[in-house]
Amino acid sequence: MLNMFTISFKKSSSKQYEEFLSFASAFESYTQVGNGKDTRHQVEFYDSQVDSFFALYDKVGHWKSTEIFINGELMTVGKSLFFHCYRRRFSVESGEEYCFGRDDPNRYSENYFGCQWVNILSGYFADLYGYGEFNAAGAFIVDKEKMVQYLLSEYRYNLCPAFNMNKMIERVHLLPDEIDPDINDEWVHCTNFSSTGREVLSVRRIEL
Incomplete structure (x- = not known):
């Protein structure tokens, strides 16, 4: 699907208003909406025109x-947290690899879902703490429904054209239903050490 990016603005007191209006009006998609003081100048761009x-x-x-x-959809302040991240995605050549954090030598940038803002199986949150529990046999039962609900709640980032909710939910269901690190060699126990000793909290995937 092609993504559309729209910039709309009114007359400004900026000394560079006429210069910037001339720049905007040079684009083929430039249009004026309204009249007088209510006139808005609008330009539309597609994926190939992100620069x-x-x-x-x-x-x-x-x-x-x-x-x-x-x-x-209007990008309000509450939904703009992704914006500069998305811009950086276009400043590097790695594209999707950037979203997965695989182009960064810092392993804590890596994430499983393809979004550096999603805090499940991502960087310092590389375990499944809070998204399942151990059964009597010692296997971690993954709460996939809770994980999906968390992803669906991430409305702050779903305006990002690179944020693909369907693919993320698909990746949830690619995870095992049960994980026993003694059997699943892609996973290890996530533990905490305190004055009372070693406590196993959840499981962590070795490679994201």
Whole structure:
């Protein structure tokens, strides 16, 4: 699916307003909406034009009247946390590898779901603590439903064009239903040491 990025802005008191308006109006998709003081200048971009989108964003993105839409949905402050991460994705050549953290020599950037903001099987949260429990036989029973509900709650990042909820949920179901590190050599016990001794909390995947 093609993603659409839209920048919309009104007249600004900036000394560079006319210059930046000229820059915006040079794009083929440029349109004016409304009249007089309510006139909004709007430019639409697609995936292949992301560099141009960010070029215009750098000029008018900080103006009070500026609005950013991704696939038609307004990017509010609460939903903008992903924005600079997504921009960095386009500044490197690794693309999807960047989202998985595989292009970073720091292993704590790696994550299982392909989003550096998802805190399950990711970096310092590389275990399944809180998403299952051990049975009497010592196997960790994965609570996949809880994991899916967590992913669905990540509304802050689902505006990100690289955030693929369907693929993430597919990866949930690729995980074993039961994990016994004594048998599953891809997993190890995640433990905590305290004054009372060693406590096994959950399981951790060795390679994400």
